Amino acid sequence: MSPHDWLAAEQAHQDRVDRYAKPYLARRSAGQKHPVEDFLFTYYTQKPGQLSRWHPGAGVVLTGPQAQERLAWKYYRPATAEELREMASEGAAVEGVTVDVDKFLKDRREAVAFALIILAGTAARPAQFGCFGLHEWAMVYRQDKFDLRHEYLNLRLGSTGTDQVIEENKIRCTHFDAYRFYTPDAIPRNELTLSRENQRTMEQPGCLHANMDLYKWAYKLTPLLPSELVMDCFELSWRIRAMDMQASPYDLQDWGYPPIRIETAEGKASYVALQRGFAEESAQLRAKLLAALEPFARRLEPSSSVPTN
Template identity: 45%
Template sequence: MTAEVRAAAGVLEPDAWRALADAHAARVDALVAPHLERRRSGVPHPVHDFLFTYYSQRPAQLRRWHPGFGTGLADAEEHGTLKGYAVRDGVAAVTAEHVRAQRPLLVALARLLRATASRAPAYSCFGLHEWAMVHRSAEHGTRHPWPLRLGADATDAVVESHRVTCSHFDAFRFFTPSARPLNTLSPGRDDRDAFEQPGCLHAGMDLYGKVAVRLSPMICSDLVADAFELAWDIRILDMRAAPYDMTGIRLDPTGDEWTPVKIETPEGKAEYVRLQREFSGRAAPIRQRLIEECERLLSATGV
């Protein structure tokens, strides 16, 4: 197959795809490299390690660039060993057979993403999910080894004096037994389509860890990286608004230190809502692109 024929068939030549792969690795290394260094030294980070421990994508997987289904890579035999790929006539590509096998996943993700996008964002939760996870900590303990910024009794009072409206099951399931009845909603493992809404920080983070990661390598890694960067920034707010005192913790590689968003105050609530609105705005086009990718993959393979 000549270079001209390969180009017409959607095949990238080695110089082209290796440049894209190198650029992708450099992009994510700014965030991944500090995590790898911490892992080597055995020093965990309370904010950013979450993205590599709670979600299934490992740093090496995140660094690897994929063009997505429909684009082949010339002279990329090493990709032939990767899940979903095959090498034919010297071209590595995600196979139609692999995409067809993902039909249940594609249908489910498209349904969830559309349902989430169809709802108006809610901005009244104020990050109380993290507070509800330590409600009555004297009895139930805490999830992280850091002191509570207000102490146990005052933290309980914040939870009990607010209307708790968590719509995200994977946050709600970590509520303490005493906090669960305080939530005005009852999201479940199997009814996410009925509850997810685009203002939720965890719904924004899940665009990376529960959607883009699961669609890889069928989608281009550039979209995965966009979702990862969004999740990284959302996670910072998630923990800044949490009840923990993490004084001295640095939140990003540039050295900015943790400062709390004091959601127990009117000023803190306003700051949280402002940032929540910004993240909802950033998440919307990523969510739409993921919907379009699900639809493209379902259509392209005739399923």
Template identity: 45%
Template sequence: MPPAATTVLAQEEWLPVAEEHRREVEALTAGHRERALAGRPHPVEDFLFTYYRYRPGQLARWHPGDGVVLLGDAARERLAWRGYAPWSGGGREGVVVDVAALTATQGRRLAHVRDVVAATRGRPAELGCFGLHEWAMVHGSATDPSVLRHERQPLRLGAAGTDAVVEEGARRGWLRCTHVDAVRFYPPSALALSPLQPTRETQPALEQPGCLHAGMDLYRAAFLLVPLAPSSLVLEAFRLARDVRELDMRASPYDLSSYGRAPVRVETAQGRARYASAQRALAVRGQELRDRLLPLLDALVDPTVVPAG
């Protein structure tokens, strides 16, 4: 029995939408693709493609989401893609997302992601970290230069000045990073200053919507749901992640003036206020995305759940 469908689209209806999506993504990723060919990395704009490993070509593939049948010769190519199944009805043949097939291939990872997203959605945003996770990652760089993740970029305040910001932040209770994938890059000297030691197991208990990295990870969550998640949702998550990375690096200890990025000086009271304001706006966008992701995650973790249309 073919998967259920709520909307049937003829090729002349959906193909222009797919082409428009492809053009939009190609415009957004043109700089990255040009730099990749030239071997010129960018510490801000290329991060999403190196950290999450999703290629621009994958992002450019348009998916309508659950319950939408695509008709036509171009649609049949999708039977070679993950998560699509043949559909027939009323004498017509097409393809549709197969939720059961996706469930079989994702397993425990999806359940963990769903737990993290749901728990984070239910918490208020904490806005008192001021982006010090990036500073903590390079604590002690004077004696251990290997901790510099962007070794081509100088530190704005130098090694000693950077360490002083981290240590003052620890004294004032600002060094409270809740995100495992940030803290795991802390050198031992910074870990000793951190009151929280998040792990993958404690992630559902600690993740909170004010965390920039939690918002950025919604891009990964959305991509895990492809093709159940419509490309409009994935692209929105990409845009959020891109904006998060921009703030993350501008508030970091690195001097990015050669890339045209003015710093958000979180070592000052004015800079901290500016950071918290931007962080709050990003947290609101992240919560809106979680509202859209949760029904899809529920449908994969428990296939008896019907995603909201």
């Protein structure tokens, strides 16, 4: 890519990130919290500054003097003469940089392998749509106000009403990273016993959190993947988070998020309809991630170890 092209792409990406990151950074500076819109920056390990760095993805050569700055970035290297041959004209010298795929795969082999296992395994399983978002309710089951994860929020049905919803419904969560935040009394109420060890066999494409995690797998594979794909996953995750919290036990109307009342039949139907829509969107992005990773999958040696997340 010439500087004219890639600098424009870089600016477009930074503008796209700023829409989400700038309000979060302003709140953080003011000591304020947002129960919905802070999540992608506080739960996930990718920070706004990291997200705002634009990457073209593996196999793309960036030319121009500005590109040389990336040699100080992790997993970039100078482009070879062969990689630059098509861009040279009439013997003019051209310099460029590109993603150092070999170094990335050497350092991050297990992360790539585990992402492939989760993405491919999830894509191959049937979607389940009977959870109704009860994982968020299980995280506050039989908890005092000051023990809540979001202690500054009120429960829409109060503590007693919230507990009653849990006791009158079956909890069918398949996602370990939601299950691990359950209260002790809620854990035995889940139909499945989940663990990091069985995560690879439990993830399924109807799960909101599994679909939010497409963003996690995408940024963990940066800079192999183009930033446009990473941001596609981020924005999907952003919208899923909003729905997830609308269906939660918290009262978020004053924050601009009307409730999905999953304690009612109508609320359950609304939840499933939205869940199915997100599952379809996620399937498309999951396929794109797998297609982008397919060339690297053949270069990985089998690994029996399971990374922690």
